[in-house]
Amino acid sequence: MSEPQTQLPTDVWIPASWQEYLQVLTQLQTDKAKSYYYKGHIRLEMPPVSFDHGHDHVVIIFAVSLFATLKGILATGLDTTTFRKTKVQDCQPDVAYYLREYAQTIPTNTGIVNLDRYPAPDLVIEIAKTSLLDDLGTKRSLYEELGVTEYWVVDVQNVQIIAYTMADQGSKRIQESQVLPGLVIAIVEAALRRSRETSQSEVGTWLFSQFQQKDS
Template sequence: MNIPQIELPTDTWVKASWDEYIQIIENPQLEKAKGYYFNERMRIEMPPVGNDHASDHSIVNHAVHLWAGITGIDLNGKDNCTYRKTGVREAQPDVSYYIGGNAEAIPWGTTIINLDLYPPPTLAIEVANTSISDDKGEKRLLYEQLGVAEYWIVDVKNIEIFAFSVANGGSRRITQSQVLLGLEIALLEEALRRTRQMNHGRVSAWLLSQFQQ
C-alpha cells in the first residue's frame, strides 16, 4: 500500500490486515500519529494540538504522580507509549502507568513495548476532546483485551472522568481507583474544574493540600 498516493481516513476504524496497519503506522509521514489495531481494524489519530486537551492531560498526569509520591506507591508513567501484541492488537494511550510490583517492568531503552515479552500497563488513560464515543466504546473493549487493570477516560468538554476497573475481559465503572488506593475520582474531577478558573500551579497546591489530609 503506497501511503503517499492514497487519502488515509483518520479518527475512524478501518478494515485492515496487521501487515497493512504496520506499513501505514510506520510511514514517516505519520511519525506523530497515534495508532490502534483491534479486531482486524485499525484507527489512526493525528495528535491533538489544542490547549484544552493538553491542559487536562497535564494536570491528570501530575495528579497521579503527586498521589503516588505522597502515598508511597511505586509508579512509572509513560506519555503516548505504544503497546503491541504482534498480529493481534495495538494501543497508544495518551498516558499510562506501571504501578506497584510492575513499576520497573519495562527496561530503559525499550521502544515499542512488546506485550509478548512484557506485561501491559496497570492503568491506561485516554484524554477525549472529540473522541469520547470511541473511547467509551471500541477502545474500552481494546483495553479490556489488552489486559490493563484500570482504564480512565477524561471527558474534556464535560469535565468528567469515567474510570473503569478491568478484570476477566470486562470492566465496571468505579468511583475510587483500585490501583492508586484511596484516590477518589471526584477529587480529580474537581481539580479539572478548578483549572478552568486558575493556573496549574494553584491547582497543584490545592491538590497537595487535599492529598495530605
C-alpha cells in the same frame, strides 16, 4: 484496505491486515499520528492541537504522580507510548502507568512495549476532546482484552472522568481508584474544574492539601 499507500482517513476504524497496518506505520514515521489496531481494523488519530486537551493531559499526569508520590506507591508514567501484541492489538494511549512491583518492569531503551513479553499497564488514561464515544466503546474493549487493570476516560468538554476497573475481559464503573487505593475520582475531577479558573501550580497546592487530608 486495498491500497495502504494512499492517504487514510483519521478517527475512524478501517479494515486492514496486520501487514497493511505495519505498512501504514512505516509511511507515518515522520508524523505524530496515534495509531491503534484491533480486531482487524486500523484507527489513526492526528495529534491533539487543542489547548484544552493538552491542559487536561498535564493536570491528570500531575494528579496521579503526586498521589503516588505522597502515598509512597512506586509508579512509572508513560506518555503516548506504543503497546503491542503482535498481529493482534496495537495502541498508543495518552497516558499509562505501571505501579508497585511493575514500576520498573520495562527496561530503559525499550521502543515499542511488547505485551507478548511484558505485562499490560496497571492504569491507562485517554484524554477525550473529540474521541469520547470511541474511547468509551471500542478502545475500552481493546484495553479489556489487553489486560489493563484500570481505565480512565477524561471527558474534556464536560470536565468529567469516567473510570473503570477491568477484569476477565470486562469492566465496571468505579468512583475510587482500585490501583491507587484512596484516590477518589471526584477529587481529580475537581482539580480539572479548578484548573479552568486558576493556574496549574495553584491546583497542585490544592491537590497536595486534599491528598494529605486523606491521611489525617
